[in-house]
Amino acid sequence: MEQGQWRQARRLVREARHAIALTGAGISAESGVPTFRDAGGLWKSYRPEELATPEALARDPRTVLEWYAWRRSALADCRPNEGHRALARFFLGRGESGLVTQNVDGLHTRAALEEAGKGPAEAALPLELHGAVGRDRCQSCAARWPAEPLGETLPQCSACGGLRRPDVVLFGEALDADLLDRARGLAEQADLCLVVGTSAVVYPAAALPLATREAGGHIVEVNVRRTALTEAATLALRGEAGTILPALLDRQSGSPR
Numbered sequence: 001m002e003q004g005q006w007r008q009a010r011r012l013v014r015e016a017r018h019a020i021a022l023t024g025a026g027i028s029a030e031s032g033v034p035t036f037r038d039a040g041g042l043w044k045s046y047r048p049e050e051l052a053t054p055e056a057l058a059r060d061p062r063t064v065l066e067w068y069a070w071r072r073s074a075l076a077d078c079r080p081n082e083g084h085r086a087l088a089r090f091f092l093g094r095g096e097s098g099l100v101t102q103n104v105d106g107l108h109t110r111a112a113l114e115e116a117g118k119g120p121a122e123a124a125l126p127l128e129l130h131g132a133v134g135r136d137r138c139q140s141c142a143a144r145w146p147a148e149p150l151g152e153t154l155p156q157c158s159a160c161g162g163l164r165r166p167d168v169v170l171f172g173e174a175l176d177a178d179l180l181d182r183a184r185g186l187a188e189q190a191d192l193c194l195v196v197g198t199s200a201v202v203y204p205a206a207a208l209p210l211a212t213r214e215a216g217g218h219i220v221e222v223n224v225r226r227t228a229l230t231e232a233a234t235l236a237l238r239g240e241a242g243t244i245l246p247a248l249l250d251r252q253s254g255s256p257r
């Protein structure tokens with residue numbers, strides 16, 4: 001990466017009054033979590049219509065719940081990487097929430113709790129636009145619990161008897177309206193939107209960086225390749241999130257190795 005681009009990126013970070021970050025599956029790739037659309041990504045093995053839709057859940061709940069149980073088990077050994085940690089330190093340091101993720105792997109939350117140590121982790125906790133695979137939600141009354149291992153019978157809500165399902169947004173389901181409103185408000189107030197590890201093809205998440213730009217802010221993209229958003233970015237930093245983010249965000253760091 002040429003030095004002028006790097007200096008400009010560090011200046012945008014330093015001077016940002018309100019910064020937000022939108023992350024996608026790419027930030028968790030270095031933690032061993034498969035992305036969705038890269039070669040070998042999750043969707044390469046399954047068609048979304050087979051598994052991640054309300055129709056599939058109604059038609060064949062056990063298969064859908066077993067797929068998510070598999071995804072949870074695949075995540076059990078994954079840990080936050082240096083990209084998650086750098087973002088957690090950045091928002092903890094600013095003391096202002098701004099982390100929005102499309103990921104359901106819970107790694108940003110773990111990074112926030114691990115980096116916060118004794119201080120309040122709130123500023124680094126993400127808005128999880130697509131939910132979290134580590135939580136269950138009642139299909140009927142929306143009660144929520146930490147996810148439990150799948151038993152012989154389909155899990156039922158203890159409050160109303162509805163189906164307990166992963167607390168994730170399936171294709172075709174609406175996102176949580178309050179969460180989306182909060183994310184849109186943050187994007188419109190921000191003068192810097194970091195876009196990390198997303199192909200930026202899924203809406204409404206992909207519209208958030210454009211809201212920052214329309215309000216006069218800058219988009220800085222961190223990705224290993226071009227995306228649908230690259231054209232709209234003030235700067236596109238090519239490389240892995242785990243290498244670029246610590247160098248970009250940590251106060252006393254230099255340029256990436």
Ligand code: APR
Nearest residue numbers: 024025026029035036037102197198199202223224240241
């Ligand atoms: N560092 C930075 N970027 C990376 C890295 C890395 N180490 N590895 C991969 N990437 C980039 C890829 O180049 C790609 O642009 O991460 C992006 C991953 O894109 P997708 O697989 O499409 O994942 P995402 O953008 O998060 O998908 C959005 O689609 O399937 C739905 O709900 C699902 O939340 C998901 C949404």
